[in-house]
Amino acid sequence: MTYVVTENCIKCKYMDCVEVCPVDCFYAGENMLVIHPDECIDCGVCEPECPAEAIVPDSDATANAWLERNRTYASQWPNLTRKGEPPPDADEWKDKPGKEALFSPEPHK
Amino acid sequence: MAELQAEAPYAAVEDSIRQLVDLFYARVRQDPQLGPVFAGALGESEAAWAQHLARLSDFWSSVVLRSGRYHGDPFSTHLRLPDLEPAMFDRWLALWGETCTEVLDPELADIFRDRADRIARSLRMGLFERLPAKLSKVSPP
Numbered sequence: 059m060t061y062v063v064t065e066n067c068i069k070c071k072y073m074d075c076v077e078v079c080p081v082d083c084f085y086a087g088e089n090m091l092v093i094h095p096d097e098c099i100d101c102g103v104c105e106p107e108c109p110a111e112a113i114v115p116d117s118d119a120t121a122n123a124w125l126e127r128n129r130t131y132a133s134q135w136p137n138l139t140r141k142g143e144p145p146p147d148a149d150e151w152k153d154k155p156g157k158e159a160l161f162s163p164e165p166h167k
Numbered sequence: 168m169a170e171l172q173a174e175a176p177y178a179a180v181e182d183s184i185r186q187l188v189d190l191f192y193a194r195v196r197q198d199p200q201l202g203p204v205f206a207g208a209l210g211e212s213e214a215a216w217a218q219h220l221a222r223l224s225d226f227w228s229s230v231v232l233r234s235g236r237y238h239g240d241p242f243s244t245h246l247r248l249p250d251l252e253p254a255m256f257d258r259w260l261a262l263w264g265e266t267c268t269e270v271l272d273p274e275l276a277d278i279f280r281d282r283a284d285r286i287a288r289s290l291r292m293g294l295f296e297r298l299p300a301k302l303s304k305v306s307p308p
Contacts, residue, residue: 059285059288059289059292060289077235078229078233078235080226080229080230080235080237080238080239081238081239081240081241081242082238082240096242096293096297097240097242098289099241099242099285099286099289099290100285100286100288100289101230101282101285101286102282102285103229103230103233106233107233139238
């Protein structure tokens with residue numbers, strides 16, 4: 059059982075989640091974060107921390123489409139345990155539809 | 168999922184966590200099924216136990232109050248326990264549930280039980296289902 063980061067993280071990347079995660083299972087890409095599904099202990103601490111409400115349990119209907127992407131990029135991107143500076147236009151991108159097309163496979167810099 | 172109400176007094180919950188953890192692990196140490204596993208990992212030294220109790224209080228504070236005080240890798244810690252069996256998680260949860268009922272008010276007890284259930288399910292799956300499958304892929308037949 060795991061939590062999954064979904065589309066609304068893209069270009070928002072607030073990173074509040076990484077500070078509260080007790081097991082440090084967040085990995086960072088250029089414009090979104092993912093959770094390593096084998097490291098997440100399903101404690102649920104991150105879910106209410108996300109300003110974009112992008113984190114859902116894997117039982118949620120929206121999780122399916124994102125679970126494999128979380129797994130794939132968690133093994134390629136760097137682990138992130140301290141919140142950095144979110145993108146300056148994060149608030150403008152929050153809840154915008156169609157962000158999946160803007161997903162970047164590049165790692166966090 | 169049950170959430171802690173914003174108005175719940177933070178310091179009071181921290182005190183409850185400490186009380187819960189202390190009583191729970193006092194019982195674990197006496198438990199015929201769980202006691203030996205912990206004794207094997209931590210020994211009987213009071214200093215080691217005091218450190219463990221402080222660490223577990225940080226863990227529960229992080230899980231229930233989102234305090235961010237605990238950062239660790241519980242999968243690896245459990246993986247190092249040689250005699251761990253899936254049924255021990257049931258015993259752990261039963262003892263935890265009883266102790267929550269005794270120490271906490273009902274609403275808070277529900278939250279702690281719910282989180283423990285989820286975390287235990289996740290650890291058990293990781294340790295006994297997912298990990299062996301992964302290991303068998305890399306081990307020679």
